[in-house]
Amino acid sequence: MTNVAGIGRSREAVExxxxxxxxxxxxxxxxxxxxxxxxxxxxxxxxxxxxAGTSPLVRVHSECLTGDAFGSTRCECGDQLAAxxxxxxxxxxxxxxxxxxxxxxxxGLLAKLQAMRLQEEGLDTVEANLALGxxxxxREYHMAAEILHxxxxxxxxxxxxxxxxxxSLLHDGIRIEERVPLLATPxxxxxxxxxxxxxxxxxFLPHLEGLAxxxxxxxxxxxxxxxxxLPLAADASEGRPTTPDAV
Numbered sequence: 001m002t003n004v005a006g007i008g009r010s011r012e013a014v015e016x017x018x019x020x021x022x023x024x025x026x027x028x029x030x031x032x033x034x035x036x037x038x039x040x041x042x043x044x045x046x047x048x049x050x051x052a053g054t055s056p057l058v059r060v061h062s063e064c065l066t067g068d069a070f071g072s073t074r075c076e077c078g079d080q081l082a083a084x085x086x087x088x089x090x091x092x093x094x095x096x097x098x099x100x101x102x103x104x105x106x107x108g109l110l111a112k113l114q115a116m117r118l119q120e121e122g123l124d125t126v127e128a129n130l131a132l133g134x135x136x137x138x139r140e141y142h143m144a145a146e147i148l149h150x151x152x153x154x155x156x157x158x159x160x161x162x163x164x165x166x167x168s169l170l171h172d173g174i175r176i177e178e179r180v181p182l183l184a185t186p187x188x189x190x191x192x193x194x195x196x197x198x199x200x201x202x203x204f205l206p207h208l209e210g211l212a213x214x215x216x217x218x219x220x221x222x223x224x225x226x227x228x229x230l231p232l233a234a235d236a237s238e239g240r241p242t243t244p245d246a247v
Contacts, residue, residue: 012037012146013036013037013038013142013143013146014034014035014036014037014043014143014146014147014150015034015035015037016032016033016034016150017033017034018032018033019031019032019033022046024046024085026082026085026086026088026089027048027085027089028048029047029048029085029096030046030047030048031044031045031046031047032044032045032046032047032147032151034143034147034150036100036101036143038143039101041099041100041101041143042100043097043098043099043100043143043144043147044097044098045095045096045097045098045147045151046085046088046095046096046097046098047094047095047151048088048089048092048093048094048095049091049092049093049094050093051093051094051095051151051152051153052152052153053152053153054093054153054155055156055157055175055177056091056093056094056095056153056156056157057087057088057091057093057094057095057156057157057159057180058094058095058096058097058148058153058156058157058158058159059080059081059084059085059087059088059094059095059096059097059158059159059160059182060097060099060141060144060158060160060165060169061077061080061081061084061096061097061098061099062099062102062103062105062139063098063099063100063101063102063103064077064078064081064102064103065103065109066112067079067081068081073187073189073190074116074119074189074190074193075190075193076184076190076193076194079184079185080182080184081096083182083184084096084159084182087159095148095151095153095156097144097147097148099139099141099143099144102139104129105129105135105136105137105138105139106135106137106138106139107129107132107134107135107138111132111134114128114132115128115129115132115134116128118131118132119192119193124192124193124195124196124200125192125193125196125197125200126196126200126201136200136201137164137201139164140168141165141168141169141172142168142172144169145168145169145172145173145174146172148169149173149174153174154173154174154175155175155176155177156169156174156175156176156177157176157177157178157179157180158176158178158179158180159180159182160179160180160182161181161182161183161197161203161204161205162201162203162204163202163203163204164201164202166179179204181204183205183207186207186208186211191208191211194208195208195211
């Protein structure tokens with residue numbers, strides 16, 4: 001049973017506005033809505049089970065309209081969101097924090113679409129942002145730490161491949177007991193993006209080792225790409241993320 005009533009309090013940077021039951025196709029969550037007092041963004045924490053005073057599984061997920069809502073195969077965001085929610089429910093308790101204002105690594109939706117157009121012309125995701133005169137990654141995770149503190153969660157097992165996210169949460173007083181990988185299956189569409197994250201942004205993506213670039217991938221190699229993440233996936237009951245069903 002999820003119980004978040006009475007745990008939180010208004011903190012300097014974030015204000016808890018509402019909490020309500022949220023049944024989903026993955027299981028039942030408690031949706032806790034927060035207002036970012038600094039940027040005006042509205043964030044949501046999906047809480048499953050009792051998490052206060054424990055070290056639960058936590059996913060801090062950046063807003064991605066194209067991946068989360070439209071099912072874009074250019075990135076792995078939608079697959080990671082679904083896999084994280086399944087994993088949290090399988091664990092019996094956990095938190096998914098959905099951060100608004102992170103679209104396109106913080107550059108906004110329209111700029112993200114412009115960057116996609118440049119990627120169609122051959123730039124990678126880092127080069128495209130820079131070509132637009134925009135930062136490579138403008139996201140910050142202070143609000144996620146504030147939300148966790150408000151929920152009574154100060155120690156976590158973090159579902160992430162992003163070292164910057166880990167460092168930011170640690171800086172804001174969240175103890176990370178374990179980093180749990182969240183690996184999506186590489187495909188012809190998302191491989192350039194995944195490779196740029198690994199090679200340019202230092203993300204932990206060991207399942208890309210030895211894979212050819214998308215430009216040189218033959219039709220025969222598509223099966224290899226589709227199965228590349230499988231050896232690293234595990235059953236959810238073992239406490240590690242499964243490969244998303246949709247991939």
